[in-house]
Amino acid sequence: MIPKLMIQVRKFLNEDMQIKIKDEIVEFNDTESLNFVKDYTSAICTDSETVSVIVMSFDKSVIKYLVNHFMGGEEIKEEEIDVMYSSMADEVVNTIVGLFIPSLPDKGKGVKIEPPITINDILNLKDLKELKESKNRAILNANIVTNVGTLSISAIDTNIKK
């Protein structure tokens, strides 16, 4: 699962967004080590036999670049910047997970993805804390350094039955 997810991350960044990857640090950890410290963070759940959670966290500079790319260089209004940046984080994780699903066994048939969740308020942080404290398994943390900033991706297989 993990190498295939990383293939889609690279493909999205390099080919779709023209972002150059300078370095990748991929580690397998437990949930205790989850640490989303970047400026914008978004999570998405996939449902198959068990529920998986994929979390992506971005430096503001990465999100700023992506918004500019999506907008074709058009300026955005000052009052819309924060909501646009959060929306961008959601959209990236949604798109990458969508691209990843067909690489799963049986082309991901039966795997569904839920709408992304922005992790920026107390409720979501509480959920994240519970996730970290639960006895989950199969954690991937990848830190990706690019020419426009750093992003991280964590994939968590929760063992939670659908």
Next chain:
Amino acid sequence: MLNILIVDDSIIVRKQIERIVTHLGHHIVCSAKNYEEAMSAQSNYDIDLVTMDITMTGKNGVTTATDILAKDANIKIVMVTSHGQEDMVADSLKAGASGYILKPITEDKLSNVIKKIFPDEWNL
């Protein structure tokens, strides 16, 4: 020039589609973030084409497309979707949607699907 309604709960996707369809020479009548705004727009504007997000919170894109087509079967609807939502795409097409595009959205993908649905628009 087509009159286009954009329906998507993501502001960045609405803005991206607005930019692309404007660049393609079409007119955006409204950019709606949910079912209610979409249905209101249908009541207030003449619409040729709708781009419809498939997984909106609240009533989803399949329901919204179905209800729009129930009021006006001549409107063409393009579903905007990610992989992993094939069942919903199938439901949308059964309900009468004219096509779909997979994310990431690009100008080429959007112009190609519009060209298929409205071939005459490109010969004017």
